[in-house]
Amino acid sequence: MLINIDFGTRTPIYEQIVLEVERLVTKEVLKPGEQIPSIRELALTLSVNPNTIKKAYDILEAKNIIVSKSTKGTFITDNIKKAKNDKIDDLIKKINQDLKELESLGLSKEEIFKKLK
Amino acid sequence: MLINIDFGTRTPIYEQIVLEVERLVTKEVLKPGEQIPSIRELALTLSVNPNTIKKAYDILEAKNIIVSKSTKGTFITDNIKKAKNDKIDDLIKKINQDLKELESLGLSKEEIFKKLK
Amino acid sequence: MLINIDFGTRTPIYEQIVLEVERLVTKEVLKPGEQIPSIRELALTLSVNPNTIKKAYDILEAKNIIVSKSTKGTFITDNIKKAKNDKIDDLIKKINQDLKELESLGLSKEEIFKKLK
Amino acid sequence: MLINIDFGTRTPIYEQIVLEVERLVTKEVLKPGEQIPSIRELALTLSVNPNTIKKAYDILEAKNIIVSKSTKGTFITDNIKKAKNDKIDDLIKKINQDLKELESLGLSKEEIFKKLK
DNA sequence: GTGGTCTAGACCACC
DNA sequence: GTGGTCTAGACCACG
Secondary structure (H helix, E strand, O other): OOOOOOOOOOOOHHHHHHHHHHHHHHOOOOOOOOEEOOHHHHHHHHOOOHHHHHHHHHHHHHOOOEEEEOOOEEEEOOOOHHHHHHHHHHHHHHHHHHHHHHHHOOOOHHHHHHHOO | OOOOOOOOOOOOHHHHHHHHHHHHHHOOOOOOOOEEOOHHHHHHHHOOOHHHHHHHHHHHHHOOOEEEEOOOEEEEOOOOHHHHHHHHHHHHHHHHHHHHHHHHOOOOHHHHHHHOO | OOOOOOOOOOOOHHHHHHHHHHHHHHOOOOOOOOEEOOHHHHHHHHOOOHHHHHHHHHHHHHOOOEEEEOOOEEEEOOOOHHHHHHHHHHHHHHHHHHHHHHHHOOOOHHHHHHHOO | OOOOOOOOOOOOHHHHHHHHHHHHHHOOOOOOOOEEOOHHHHHHHHOOOHHHHHHHHHHHHHOOOEEEEOOOEEEEOOOOHHHHHHHHHHHHHHHHHHHHHHHHOOOOHHHHHHHOO
């Protein structure tokens, strides 16, 4: 599982892991029903304390993104569309806030859109 | 000086102050050369420890947005245009990242722009 | 870490610490990636308040000389060459200013260079 | 009297005035026996508190660079050569320290002298 | 009164 | 244990 952790940033590691898993899910790299690494395994590959992985998995389970079946392993949930839509709404909201900010700095919509890729 | 602090948020107080001053400067509410409240004064009006204000002012000074003249007070720098341009560049960069993220989630440019205000 | 502090001088303690760490880095006593003492530890060995060490470390971090990783410790940055070159440029600049000053006092280049070691 | 003061620097104003007068004396812009501005006059032209000028003049008098004859005014001393030689020795000492520092950073004498103007 | 420095000590999240 | 934040309060030089 391709997860990037940035040590030395303010956002805690467990939160970064949550975000990374969400990212992989919404981009459909991880698909519904698919099994993800065990806590101990991921802890090793990321060089991170198992407690930290546990915390991240707990949060992901509370968000209905993963489900852990004891002794069997941990799996991606079936109801993924909601996660994806939430992500999209979040991004749209962020962009709209930034656009508002730019306009309040005196830029016109045309000027802004010219700068966007 | 109209500064709103949200206690009980993860972003530290001193950082909120930095952002608020930057906001007031980029929106030209605070103008070059203008004197801003003394450390003690702002500490009182915000009900915050003077050391916290000092830290915020230190960061703003490191960013060349204000200058502290001992025994005289603290003032907005003359070269403010850079601060404003930096802010704009930051925002544009953030938006472009979010747009890229949205496209990688399968949305077309048309779909995205329809949702923007 | 061999740091000498001169209490009872006009230059503040935190600044002396910054200079000492820079010195150790430019002289490659401290090497990229190396861990330096924790805030509390250095505070104890120098008999100085942790807040003072923190301030020094903050400045060094702003200068890209060290990075603080929460719960892990504080480390020397990888891009040290810049720090070293900055130091050299600083010194050259200082010397050139002093040379100019000496010439303006009526000394010829020959007279000056005779006095240098 | 051409004196430049940099407000907003760590070195106190009275000290800057002392240094400036010394500079003018060693460069023989101000000559032995010459009268310099009264405290009140200089205070006005520099927009500085008279107490500050007083403090600077006191120090300059203690250093035997000026002498104030009450009701007559303040004058440059006759024994100026010492002031000049002190200044030169100071500068040479500073340069030698910086040269040593540069060598300890691994630069050879040739490399250093190539960079000097 | 202004900014600048420093101490002592507390609390927090994270691991 | 680590770094990060914050408070309370003291002292200083300067003007």
